[in-house]
Amino acid sequence: MGLVSGRSPEGSFHVPVMVEEVLAKLVRGTESVIVDCTVGGGGHALRILERSKCFLVGIDKDEEALEVARRRLASYVGRFFLAKADFREVRAVLARVGIPRVDGVLFDLGVSLRQLTDPSRGFTYWGDAPLDMRMDKSGPVTAANLLETCAEEELERILREYGEERYARPIAHLIVTEREKRPLRTARDLVELIYRAIPARARRTGGHPARRTFQALRIAVNRELDGLDRAIETAFYMTKPGGRVVVLSYHSLEDGVAKSVFKRMEAAKVASILEKKPLTPTKAERERNPGSRSAKLRAAALI
Ligand SMILES: C[S@@+](CC[C@H](N)C(=O)[O-])C[C@H]1O[C@@H](n2cnc3c(N)ncnc32)[C@H](O)[C@@H]1O
Structure with missing residues (x-):
């Protein structure tokens, strides 16, 4: 979860965490579909749309977050689809819009500061x-x-x-x-x-x-850990070769789940892990956004 101690430059109460690192791993410029499984207020989603030409599918189970995302992404109408769903149902969401395989999947786990502070x-x-x-x-x-x-x-x-x-x-x-x-x-x-x-x-x-x-x-x-490993594994199986799966976590149990799925996928020759150790926020980001302090980013490329 990306927490902040104030308003973001975008004027929301949630500042997306490790944005440059997420974009560097997720966006290669050639992708046609990226799924943001935890779109929240659309902080990462906006940057993904700015940085690529992809179509973005954004999922969240929080109706209010989706409303904020819809407003924030308004200038990209036609390039995104938002769904109120649990990311454990990601396959069903993609089936609804006729998308069988994607080029990248992002999970930014936990809660947003917006949820925490309201x-x-x-x-x-x-x-x-x-x-x-x-x-x-x-x-x-x-x-x-x-x-x-x-x-x-x-x-x-x-x-x-x-x-x-x-x-x-x-x-x-x-x-x-x-x-x-x-x-x-x-x-x-x-x-x-x-x-x-x-x-x-x-x-x-x-x-x-x-x-x-x-x-x-x-x-x-919120049963945040139930089925998390299956959801991350599903992301690997719906991503095309060369595509990316990126997970940002903020809690050792979540990160442990991500780590074990990534290892399993590498052992099964489904994907290769991009960084052996998870990336963490820079000192400057940790100071600017104390809620980013516990963030760990894992990324893998599909084979
Ligand atoms: C850290 S926030 C994401 C913030 C977003 N990346 C941004 O930049 O604005 C996590 C979001 O994931 C959502 N979420 C958590 N678990 C979920 C699940 N199982 N299915 C769908 N959404 C979930 C929460 O409602 C919350 O809005």
């Missing part, structure tokens, strides 16, 4: 936002639902695995004890509970004490 979306731990966290507002489960129904062991696993939260056990335990008395509905309810669950010294170090719990819940609510 209080009505419930991703933020600031204020009184409802605990929603769905990227797709028609999705069946909100963070509040999860907190209400999840077994204690499962909550602990989610917090430990997805949030790398060392106080996963006491936080999960307090959630289950407290929800008997009253449901956790807002960010404030959960933040207060986290402060009570963790030792006093942990409240003062390592960033906001609720950051890890919120990240873990977001990953669980």
Whole structure:
């Protein structure tokens, strides 16, 4: 996910991450179709359209993000198609527009700062936002639902695995004890509970004490890791020889999935990995856009 601490030059709340590196790997100037599986507000998509003559298919499961992308790409009408879908359904989206094979696929995983900072979306731990966290507002489960129904062991696993939260056990335990008395509905309810669950010294170090719990819940609510490996593998099989697959990730679990699919594809002689080690943002980009700090870019060329 590309986060920023402010508005981008394009006037949005999301600055696309490692744009030059993405373009260098993805765009060769000869391609006819590129799929942006996580088009978001269209930051990368706009640059791809500017830099190439391709037709761009943009997918996102967030309706609001697609609206922003549609506006941002308006001067390229006729050269793009946007679809509200999960990227795990990318083949079906391409079938709808009659495209069997493509020349490049981009995944820019996670959430956008726009989603994170809009209080009505419930991703933020600031204020009184409802605990929603769905990227797709028609999705069946909100963070509040999860907190209400999840077994204690499962909550602990989610917090430990997805949030790398060392106080996963006491936080999960307090959630289950407290929800008997009253449901956790807002960010404030959960933040207060986290402060009570963790030792006093942990409240003062390592960033906001609720950051890890919120990240873990977001990953669980949106099932961000389920089927990710299949989706990336599908991208390889729908890309033409010479074409590119590029994955930007912001979390060690996501990057681990990307890394293992890339290795598998190389071993099967489907593709060759372009950089043995993932690329990371320059110091200048990390300073300009703190949300880019954890980014890792993997790219491969189809054989
Ligand atoms: C980091 S943002 C992408 C930002 C975009 N590259 C830009 O420059 O504006 C990630 C986007 O992926 C979307 N997303 C995450 N998982 C998805 C999935 N499984 N299917 C479709 N979209 C997804 C999110 O809704 C979010 O808009």
